[in-house]
Amino acid sequence: MSRNHFIGGSLALFFGLSWAAGFAGAARAETASLVGDETFEGVFSCATAEAATPDASVSIHCRSDINPALPRFDFVLVGHVDKATEIHVLDRIEVTRSGEMTPFQTISPVNSSVPDSVANYGFEAIDLNFDGYLDLRVISFLPAGPNVPYENWLWSVAKGKFVANPALDRITSPQFDADAQEITSDWRSSAAEHGTDVYAYDGNTPVLIHRETDTYDATGACTRVYYDQIDDELRKNGTGPCAADE
Numbered sequence: 001m002s003r004n005h006f007i008g009g010s011l012a013l014f015f016g017l018s019w020a021a022g023f024a025g026a027a028r029a030e031t032a033s034l035v036g037d038e039t040f041e042g043v044f045s046c047a048t049a050e051a052a053t054p055d056a057s058v059s060i061h062c063r064s065d066i067n068p069a070l071p072r073f074d075f076v077l078v079g080h081v082d083k084a085t086e087i088h089v090l091d092r093i094e095v096t097r098s099g100e101m102t103p104f105q106t107i108s109p110v111n112s113s114v115p116d117s118v119a120n121y122g123f124e125a126i127d128l129n130f131d132g133y134l135d136l137r138v139i140s141f142l143p144a145g146p147n148v149p150y151e152n153w154l155w156s157v158a159k160g161k162f163v164a165n166p167a168l169d170r171i172t173s174p175q176f177d178a179d180a181q182e183i184t185s186d187w188r189s190s191a192a193e194h195g196t197d198v199y200a201y202d203g204n205t206p207v208l209i210h211r212e213t214d215t216y217d218a219t220g221a222c223t224r225v226y227y228d229q230i231d232d233e234l235r236k237n238g239t240g241p242c243a244a245d246e
Contacts, residue, residue, distance in 0.1 A: 042066060042134045044125035046077075050092070056080055057091070064125040066134035066155060072098035075136075077121060082113075088115045090121045090138060095162065105161045111151050112138045121151070128168065129201055130152055130181050136162055147172035147187050154204055169207050171197070180211075182209075192216045208234055214242045 010046040025065050046063035060077040074097075092108035108122045110122045122139030129135065133155040141148040153162035182208055188194040195213035200207040208228070211227040211234060222242035227234050 005231075007153070011071065018027070042125065042127070044123075044134070046123060047121065057108075057200075060120050061118065062099060062123055062125070066125060066133055067132060070133075074098055075123070077123060077138075079112075079121070086116070087113050093136070093138075105181075106134075107153060107162065108238060110138065111140050113141050114139055115142060118142065126163075126176065127178065128152055128176060129204055130178050131155075135158070142243045145188055150174065165204060171206060 014044045019115070040066055044062055046060055046062040048060050054082075057078055060079075060114055062075040062077065063072060064075070065072050073095055075140055076094040076096070078092050078094065079088055081088055090112035092101040092106055092110060095105040095107070096103045097119070114121055118139055122136050122137075125134040127134055128137065129244050135152045135155050136153045140151050142148065150169065152165050152168040154165050154168075155161075156163045171183060171185050172187055173185055175186075177184065181200060183199040185197045186194070187197065187198070193213065193215045195211060198210040200209050201207070207229070209229045213224055213225045213227070215225070216222050224240050224242045225236060226238045228237040229235075230237070
């Protein structure tokens with residue numbers, strides 16, 4: 001009864017220090033007219049400033065072609081380092097069209113506070129909603145467990161800017177499958193319970209459509225419970241052995 005989802009993509013946490021060597025992160029997106037057809041290779045790159053500015057802010061410069069019909073976008077990630085914790089705090093993201101001097105959008109505030117080991121605040125330009133336009137995300141923070149939260153902004157054709165998506169922010173460690181048009185989230189609630197959630201979009205809102213939960217009892221035996229969306233509700237739809245027990 002289990003479902004196998006082949007998820008592509010990875011966290012691009014480490015990038016180069018120059019534009020020439022900066023192409024360490026890449027993402028695929030569909031063209032505007034062919035939803036789900038991976039024909040446009042959207043690449044983003046980032047270069048970190050060598051030193052903080054006199055006001056102690058640190059700027060990271062990224063750029064990406066988010067769609068062939070649009071000009072290249074430049075992103076300036078402006079943040080600072082908390083002196084007490086040495087945590088890198090992202091204050092704002094300035095978005096500028098290539099060749100222009102003034103940002104057409106400034107995203108602020110931004111909920112991203114990460115250690116130095118996370119390059120560029122985990123910034124990525126990838127297609128988060130399978131519409132052929134690259135969107136933005138950064139890591140909110142690194143938790144002790146595997147459930148990594150992100151802050152996300154979807155490109156709005158109608159508004160001509162990136163728009164926050166709180167529903168997507170609530171999905172931890174998301175993996176995006178353009179072929180299936182689904183988002184998969186592997187999570188762990190405790191040492192005795194973990195699972196996988198699968199989401200599909202209803203408009204620009206991700207909706208939970210399937211869940212598999214593995215629970216261990218005191219003897220170490222594991223039971224997998226399946227849930228599916230039925231009549232607009234997530235309902236228990238069966239049980240079975242966990243993968244290790246099959």
